[in-house]
Amino acid sequence: xxxxxxxRLLAFLPLALVPACNAADDGNEGLELFYDAPAEIWExxxxxxxxxxxxxxxxxxxxxxxxxxxxxxxxxxxxxAGNPDALKALPEIRRLLLEGRNLEAQDLMYRRFVCANxxxxxxxxxxxxxxxxxxxxxxxxxxxxxxxxxxLSLPDAEAFTVFxxxxxxxxxxxLVSMTRDVIAVHLSAxxxxxxxxxxxxxxxxxxTAAASGxxxxxxxxxxSGQEGVEGVRxxxxxxxxxxxxxxxxxxxxxxVSGADEATIYVSAATSYRGDDFASRADSLMRGAVExxxxxxxxxxREAFGRLFDRVSLTLGDGKAHDAAVPVDxxxxxxxxxxxxxxxxxxxxxxxxYLFISSTARGILPPNLQGLWANTIRTPWNGDYHLNxxxxxxxxxAEQGNLSELHLPLTEYVKRxxVSGAxxxxxxxxxxxxxxxxxxxxxxxSAPSEDPSWGATNTGxxxxxxxxxxxxxxxxxxxxxxxxxxxxxGAADFFRSILIEEPSHGWLVxxxxxxxxxxxxxxxxxxxxxxxxxxxxxxxxxxxLFSAAADAADVLGIEGxxxxxxxxxxxxxxxxxxxxxxxxxxxxxxxxxxxVHHRHVSHLFGLHPGTEITRSRTPELIDACxxxxxxxxxxxxxxSRAWKVNxxxxxxxxxxxxxxxRNLLHPAIAGDGRHGGGTYPNLFCAHPxxxxxxxxxxxxxxxxxxxxxxxxxxxxxxxxxxxWPEGRFDGLVAQGGVVAGCxxxxxxxxxxxxxxxxxxxxKVRFPDGKESDxxxxxGKTVKFGR
Ligand code: FUC
Numbered sequence: 001x002x003x004x005x006x007x008r009l010l011a012f013l014p015l016a017l018v019p020a021c022n023a024a025d026d027g028n029e030g031l032e033l034f035y036d037a038p039a040e041i042w043e044x045x046x047x048x049x050x051x052x053x054x055x056x057x058x059x060x061x062x063x064x065x066x067x068x069x070x071x072x073x074x075x076x077x078x079x080x081a082g083n084p085d086a087l088k089a090l091p092e093i094r095r096l097l098l099e100g101r102n103l104e105a106q107d108l109m110y111r112r113f114v115c116a117n118x119x120x121x122x123x124x125x126x127x128x129x130x131x132x133x134x135x136x137x138x139x140x141x142x143x144x145x146x147x148x149x150x151x152l153s154l155p156d157a158e159a160f161t162v163f164x165x166x167x168x169x170x171x172x173x174x175l176v177s178m179t180r181d182v183i184a185v186h187l188s189a190x191x192x193x194x195x196x197x198x199x200x201x202x203x204x205x206x207x208t209a210a211a212s213g214x215x216x217x218x219x220x221x222x223x224s225g226q227e228g229v230e231g232v233r234x235x236x237x238x239x240x241x242x243x244x245x246x247x248x249x250x251x252x253x254x255x256v257s258g259a260d261e262a263t264i265y266v267s268a269a270t271s272y273r274g275d276d277f278a279s280r281a282d283s284l285m286r287g288a289v290e291x292x293x294x295x296x297x298x299x300x301r302e303a304f305g306r307l308f309d310r311v312s313l314t315l316g317d318g319k320a321h322d323a324a325v326p327v328d329x330x331x332x333x334x335x336x337x338x339x340x341x342x343x344x345x346x347x348x349x350x351x352x353y354l355f356i357s358s359t360a361r362g363i364l365p366p367n368l369q370g371l372w373a374n375t376i377r378t379p380w381n382g383d384y385h386l387n388x389x390x391x392x393x394x395x396x397a398e399q400g401n402l403s404e405l406h407l408p409l410t411e412y413v414k415r416x417x418v419s420g421a422x423x424x425x426x427x428x429x430x431x432x433x434x435x436x437x438x439x440x441x442x443x444x445s446a447p448s449e450d451p452s453w454g455a456t457n458t459g460x461x462x463x464x465x466x467x468x469x470x471x472x473x474x475x476x477x478x479x480x481x482x483x484x485x486x487x488x489g490a491a492d493f494f495r496s497i498l499i500e501e502p503s504h505g506w507l508v509x510x511x512x513x514x515x516x517x518x519x520x521x522x523x524x525x526x527x528x529x530x531x532x533x534x535x536x537x538x539x540x541x542x543x544l545f546s547a548a549a550d551a552a553d554v555l556g557i558e559g560x561x562x563x564x565x566x567x568x569x570x571x572x573x574x575x576x577x578x579x580x581x582x583x584x585x586x587x588x589x590x591x592x593x594x595v596h597h598r599h600v601s602h603l604f605g606l607h608p609g610t611e612i613t614r615s616r617t618p619e620l621i622d623a624c625x626x627x628x629x630x631x632x633x634x635x636x637x638x639s640r641a642w643k644v645n646x647x648x649x650x651x652x653x654x655x656x657x658x659x660x661r662n663l664l665h666p667a668i669a670g671d672g673r674h675g676g677g678t679y680p681n682l683f684c685a686h687p688x689x690x691x692x693x694x695x696x697x698x699x700x701x702x703x704x705x706x707x708x709x710x711x712x713x714x715x716x717x718x719x720x721x722x723w724p725e726g727r728f729d730g731l732v733a734q735g736g737v738v739a740g741c742x743x744x745x746x747x748x749x750x751x752x753x754x755x756x757x758x759x760x761x762k763v764r765f766p767d768g769k770e771s772d773x774x775x776x777x778g779k780t781v782k783f784g785r
Contacts, residue, residue, distance in 0.1 A: 043679035051360025072272035076126015119449030123225030128382030311730035316341030351698020386459025387515035395699035432492030435460035464490035508533025519590030535602035598639035637693030644700025657720035708733035
């Protein structure tokens with residue numbers, strides 16, 4: 001902790017003496033993003049958050065804009081998307097599919113098997129949106145700005161801007177308090193009386209600001225999208241507490257003049273969870289002011305560290321390639337072929353950092369942009385896409401030692417299952433619950449407005465597997481008992497909708513699609529999406545049935561139900577290899593619309609699924625390789641991230657590393673155009689910014705170092721030659737076993753395990769050899785290869 005404390009004490013030493021890194025001395029040195037210029041675009045600004053509140057300062061010298069977020073700033077409202085006509089059309093859609101008339105089935109779906117009231121294009125569906133812009137305008141008499149440095153310390157979850165102007169050193173510190181639930185910006189200067197600035201809060205629509213005393217308040221109501229229905233109401237307030245000088249309110253802004261130092265506190269709340277939001281925001285503000293910045297900062301660092309410091313990773317000698325090179329230039333150098341193992345370690349930890357910062361107990365799970373949005377109409381409404389995206393958002397939770405942060409998803413899935421039961425009944429006349437591709441803060445679970453991508457109905461099942469996964473990592477039977485109805489309900493849905501296809505008698509989902517790829521319908525040479533039993537569906541349903549049956553066994557309940565699920569699972573279509581050696585994406589060997597399609601849905605069984613493994617199904621691993629070779633190593637940001645995980649599961653470290661390099665490719669080209677890869681602030685670019693790729697990439701690095709999905713804890717399963725030495729601690733294997741490993745010259749030097757209970761654990765080494773390791777609860781066991 002010593003080095004963390006030094007930051008404030010060294011605040012006004014000459015810049016050259018300020019340490020480049022302020023991380024704790026715990027193997028996590030160098031976990032800092034820094035830049036030598038203010039951000040010019042939002043994707044260069046630095047994300048801070050405590051799950052509920054977010055802030056992205058741009059570090060502007062004369063004008064600083066800090067984009068503010070609150071997790072429940074959702075327009076729209078709950079509406080009835082049920083379309084009873086869909087159920088009437090279902091038998092005909094199925095008949096056409098069984099007769100191989102897929103395009104006709106799809107046409108019929110466009111006419112009849114869609115949600116009511118417009119789906120994601122409607123105002124009622126809503127959009128996650130910005131809370132407010134906090135603008136600070138500074139009065140500097142001089143133009144001689146020097147020594148500029150803007151940074152984000154991951155272990156401290158704190159950002160900094162420092163520079164000199166007119167011989168005065170200015171320093172700004174920004175955090176979103178984990179303990180006081182407010183945003184705080186502390187401004188200071190090396191000369192007393194040097195701080196002069198104005199402050200305002202605004203947003204592009206639906207916000208009215210007023211200033212009085214030392215506070216500006218912005219409030220309003222978002223569009224509910226439905227006549228007579230109230231939208232989410234919100235309040236955001238910024239208060240300045242200054243030492244020296246004066247704070248005056250005028251109209252809708254505050255002016256601070258001649259202050260020695262000042263802290264801006266921002267408190268905000270919405271009516272999404274209750275009408276007392278204004279008083280909640282008020283009391284948080286009072287608590288924050290009473291606490292003061294110094295105490296808030298140390299409490300915050302400690303609280304954040306309790307989560308973040310659980311994992312450390314050193315790749316190479318642990319030094320940033322060149323500690324003087326800002327992160328945006330390191331990205332460029334890496335893309336140009338320079339190895340920078342520390343950048344990969346930073347990226348892995350950045351995923352954990354973003355996860356801790358964008359979710360917390362009692363709130364919504366991280367959306368397509370986590371917590372951060374700078375517009376009213378966030379891309380794809382900033383919602384939850386269930387055919388890869390929100391699931392990828394949670395891949396770091398268990399392995400990354402942040403298991404409790406998986407729980408907001410659990411709570412969300414429980415709510416979605418209620419609306420999903422309506423959708424199951426209304427659209428399929430089925431038991432249980434389902435969700436399709438779209439979901440939002442209002443529990444949307446119906447098929448979307450466009451069957452080409454919105455008909456997939458395994459979204460809920462994929463989510464349900466996350467509940468099972470949380471159990472597998474925690475072995476928490478109380479949790480399993482609590483989520484059992486949701487898990488069972490997801491399985492019940494498929495028990496009631498599967499139909500028998502004619503060629504093999506397999507049980508298949510119908511209608512469905514393989515997200516979001518199409519194929520050429522033989523007879524028409526027209527792209528069709530709708531089909532029977534896509535491979536992804538078969539894999540998901542198989543894993544779901546097996547999870548539900550195993551859960552029943554663990555809980556010692558419903559034995560007959562469990563065996564009937566296992567029986568039904570045997571009738572699902574097996575994974576099949578096509579004549580070209582690739583895993584088949586559909587029941588038939590259709591010619592696909594896009595051989596490079598970003599989704600690689602039929603490899604779900606390889607990752608995140610577990611039915612295709614090197615140890616159990618080597619022949620399918622070859623088919624996965626062939627599939628990925630044809631798909632190529634490009635794609636949107638999240639697609640590249642997924643492929644890192646695929647190659648890690650295949651056990652090919654160098655190929656996983658190649659995909660990681662592609663993922664970290666600078667997203668903004670010389671001509672200013674945005675492509676897939678990574679923005680200067682290390683946000684993943686679909687483009688636009690989508691956070692799933694950050695979490696997927698971070699998980700991919702973990703998968704390269706440790707896997708535990710096939711019954712053994714496997715060390716360094718996909719170590720690339722670019723990382724001949726390294727060390728990790730704190731990654732978690734199934735069963736809640738905490739693992740560490742040190743390696744040199746590509747060979748394991750030492751492995752470490754700490755198990756939560758006494759037991760014998762099977763471990764596997766990179767050469768495929770296995771050992772049984774006896775562990776005593778809570779005791780570190782060290783062993784070599
Ligand atoms: C999925 C993807 C798109 C995008 C969207 C938010 O549907 O196919 O590429 O990421 O989610």
